[in-house]
Amino acid sequence: MVQVRPEETKQVHGMTLRLDPLREECFHVVHSDAEMHEWPGMSPISMRERLHRHMNNETGAIEIAAQCLADFPEAPWELRMHLARQCWDESRHVAALYRRLREIGGHKGEFPISNFEWSVTCMLDSLAARLALQNRTFEAGELDLLGQLPAKWREVGDEETAEVLESILSDEITHVRFANQWVKRMVADDRRLLLKIAMAVRFLSAVTATVAPKEGELSPVGLVFTAPKSRVPQVNIEDRRHAEFSDDEIEQFLRQSGYQSIMSTGTER
Amino acid sequence: MGLSVQTRAENVATFRFIHVFLMETLARWVPKTREMEVKVLFGRHIWDLAQQADELGKRTHELRAPLQFSLRPIEGYTRFLEEFAATETTPRKICWFYAVMLPGLAVRYQRYLASTDRLLDEPTVRVMERVLNDFTRMRAESQALIDDLPQLSLTEDEWKARLAEREAAEPDIVIHRSVVAVA
Numbered sequence: 001m002v003q004v005r006p007e008e009t010k011q012v013h014g015m016t017l018r019l020d021p022l023r024e025e026c027f028h029v030v031h032s033d034a035e036m037h038e039w040p041g042m043s044p045i046s047m048r049e050r051l052h053r054h055m056n057n058e059t060g061a062i063e064i065a066a067q068c069l070a071d072f073p074e075a076p077w078e079l080r081m082h083l084a085r086q087c088w089d090e091s092r093h094v095a096a097l098y099r100r101l102r103e104i105g106g107h108k109g110e111f112p113i114s115n116f117e118w119s120v121t122c123m124l125d126s127l128a129a130r131l132a133l134q135n136r137t138f139e140a141g142e143l144d145l146l147g148q149l150p151a152k153w154r155e156v157g158d159e160e161t162a163e164v165l166e167s168i169l170s171d172e173i174t175h176v177r178f179a180n181q182w183v184k185r186m187v188a189d190d191r192r193l194l195l196k197i198a199m200a201v202r203f204l205s206a207v208t209a210t211v212a213p214k215e216g217e218l219s220p221v222g223l224v225f226t227a228p229k230s231r232v233p234q235v236n237i238e239d240r241r242h243a244e245f246s247d248d249e250i251e252q253f254l255r256q257s258g259y260q261s262i263m264s265t266g267t268e269r
Numbered sequence: 270m271g272l273s274v275q276t277r278a279e280n281v282a283t284f285r286f287i288h289v290f291l292m293e294t295l296a297r298w299v300p301k302t303r304e305m306e307v308k309v310l311f312g313r314h315i316w317d318l319a320q321q322a323d324e325l326g327k328r329t330h331e332l333r334a335p336l337q338f339s340l341r342p343i344e345g346y347t348r349f350l351e352e353f354a355a356t357e358t359t360p361r362k363i364c365w366f367y368a369v370m371l372p373g374l375a376v377r378y379q380r381y382l383a384s385t386d387r388l389l390d391e392p393t394v395r396v397m398e399r400v401l402n403d404f405t406r407m408r409a410e411s412q413a414l415i416d417d418l419p420q421l422s423l424t425e426d427e428w429k430a431r432l433a434e435r436e437a438a439e440p441d442i443v444i445h446r447s448v449v450a451v452a
Binding site: 021022023024025055059062063066067069070073077080081084085087088090091092094095098108118 | 292293295296297299300301302303304305308309310311312313315316317318319320323326337
C-alpha cells in the first residue's frame with residue numbers, strides 16, 4: 001500500500017489532490033477543466049487546443065502508468081509488463097500528437113493544461129483502485145471520445161490527425177482490456193479491494209462535482225458552459241466490448257449517457 | 270571451459286535484478302522530469318527494460334532457478350545503483366543512464382559472452398545479444414534527442430569520467446550462492 005506524503009499533495013477547492021507532475025516552464029498548469037481554453041467547433045485554434053490538451057493527457061497517462069510501476073513493486077510481473085508496455089504506448093501517443101501539433105502550426109505551452117487524472121488517480125493507495133480509475137474510467141471514456149473524433153477531423157479534411165487518433169484508440173483498447181482482466185482477478189483474490197474501488201469511484205465523483213464548471217458559467221474564452229449531461233459523449237459500444245467490458249457494464253454506461261449510442265450503433269450494423 | 274549452470278543462473282538473475290531496478294528508476298523519474306521529450310524517451314525505454322528483464326527471467330527458469338528470478342548484486346554495485354536512482358537534474362539523469370550505465374552493462378554482457386560456452390548456453394547468448402542491440406538503439410535515441418535539444422547535454426566531463434570509473438571498479442558483481450540456495 002502506498003502512502004502519499006502531505007508535501008506531495010495540493011488543495012483544490014478544499015479537496016486534497018496529488019501535486020502535479022513536473023512540467024516545463026512554457027506550460028501554464030491549471031487545476032480544473034473550467035480553467036481550460038476550450039474553443040468550439042473545428043477552427044484552427046480549436047484544432048490546436050484539442051491536440052495540445054490531448055498531448056498533455058497522454059503525457060499524464062505515461063506518468064500514471066510509470067508511477068504505478070514505481071509504487072507497486074510487489075505487483076505480479078505479468079501486470080507490471082502491461083504497465084511498462086502502456087508507458088511505451090502513451091509515449092508514442094505524445095510524440096505523434098506533438099508532431100501533428102507542430103505540423104498544424106501549434107507549439108508546447110500555447111494553451112493551459114490540467115493534470116486532473118494524475119492528481120486524482122495518484123492519490124489512491126492500491127493498484128486495483130488506480131487501474132479502476134485511470135484505465136477503466138478515464139481511458140474507457142477516451143474510447144468513447146475517440147470513437148467520434150476521427151470523423152470530426154475528416155469532416156474538416158484532416159486525414160492525418162484522424163489516423164493518429166484511430167491508432168491511439170486501438171492502443172487504448174488494450175490498456176482498458178488489461179485493466180478489466182486484472183481488476184477482476186485482483187478482486188477475486190481479495191474481495192476487500194471492492195471497497196477500495198468503491199471509495200476511489202466516490203472520491204472521483206466528489207472531486208468532479210467540486211471542480212467541474214457549473215451550467216451557465218463563463219469559460220476563460222467567454223463561452224457559456226452547458227449542463228454536464230450534455231457533454232457526455234456517445235458510448236463506444238463496440239470498442240468497450242473489445243476492451244472486455246461485460247454487457248451489464250455497457251448497459252450501465254448507456255443508462256448514464258442517456259442511451260446516446262443506440263441510434264448510431266443501430267444504423268452502423 | 271564455460272560456466273556452470275549455476276553460475277549462468279546467478280549471472281542472468283543478477284542482470285535481471287539490474288534491469289528491473291533500471292525500469293523502476295526510469296519510471297520514478299518520469300513524473301519528476303520537466304521536459305516532455307525526455308518523459309517520452311524514458312517511457313519508451315521502460316518498456317525495453319521490462320522486455321529485457323522478462324527474457325532474462327524466463328531464462329533463469331531454464332537454468333534451474335525460479336521463473337523471473339532476481340539476485341541482488343554485491344553491495345558496492347547496489348550502492349552505485351541507489352546513487353544513480355537519486356540523480357536530480359535531467360542532463361545528469363540522461364548522462365548517467367545512457368553514457369555510463371548502459372555502456373558499463375554492455376561491457377559486463379560482453380564479458381559474460383566471452384566466458385560462456387556459446388553452444389551449450391546459446392539461449393542466454395541470444396537473449397544477451399538482443400539486449401546489446403537494444404542498448405545500441407536506446408543510446409542512439411538519447412543521442413538524437415540531445416542533438417535536437419542541446420540544453421540536455423551534460424558539460425561535466427569529469428563527473429561522467431568518475432562515474433564510469435566507479436561503474437567499472439567491480440568486474441564481478443554477482444553474489445555466488447550455494448547450489449541449494451539457487452535451485
